[in-house]
Amino acid sequence: MALRGPRVWLWRWRRNPLKRTADAVESWVLLGAWAVTVLVGVTVGLATAGSVERGLARERAEWRPVQARLTDQAPDVSNGEQMWAKVGWTAPDGTHRTGQARVRPGSEAGAAVTIWTDRTGRLVTEPATPTQARLRAALSGGLVGASAAIVPFVGGRMVRGRLERRRIDQWGAEWARFGPLWRRTTG
Structure with missing residues (x-):
């Protein structure tokens, strides 16, 4: 574990003779x-x-909500969840449309079902x-x-990593230059 001193705020911007x-x-x-x-x-x-x-x-x-009519009887299933069934409705332009909608199980053919359509009369989900x-x-x-x-976070990390590699290369070059001088002995 590294020995760390007290945390100093804004230490990166303080004056220091050793800062490169x-x-x-x-x-x-x-x-x-x-x-x-x-x-x-x-x-x-x-x-x-x-x-x-x-x-x-x-x-x-x-x-808009539109009243549609169930075209076929929906199967009666015991789990009680809504199921998909074919329904028919009249679009704003007067054309008859059909599609699939969720209905209660066991609903009779011709039963009224509320569906949602867009401006052109196409079937959409409830907003x-x-x-x-x-x-x-x-x-x-x-x-x-x-x-x-x-994106900018990773970009900053990449630039910082490049600076770190460059600094390590500089330390290696300085060590190669001055390291041999420290090994000399007097005598």
Whole structure:
């Protein structure tokens, strides 16, 4: 275990006669990478959340519930879960449409079923409630923002790793130059 002294805040930017130019560059690269990581993550996350929420609000505004009729009797199953069955409805342009919708088991042919359609009369899922939309937007924004923040974070780590390799190479060159001088004996 390494012996460590007390933690000193902002130690990378303090004056020190032993600090090299590479140490200063590394400190600024690290600060810049963290700042860009946070900025990109927050910006992309908020933009994604706003986009998702606007899209779900548009769906709530455009999609309408429609009364459809069951075309065939739904099988009566004992587990009580809703099942898919064929339904028919009239689109806004007056055409008759058919599709699959979830219904209660044992529903009779001709039973009324509420389905959701878009402006053209195509069958869609029920739109998200405002609370569900906020949750979906927050989760999407958080995931996309975190994913986008990985790019500058990894870029900063790569630059820092390159600086570290360069510093080790410089130490090796200095050791090769001065190491033999330390081995000389007087006599």
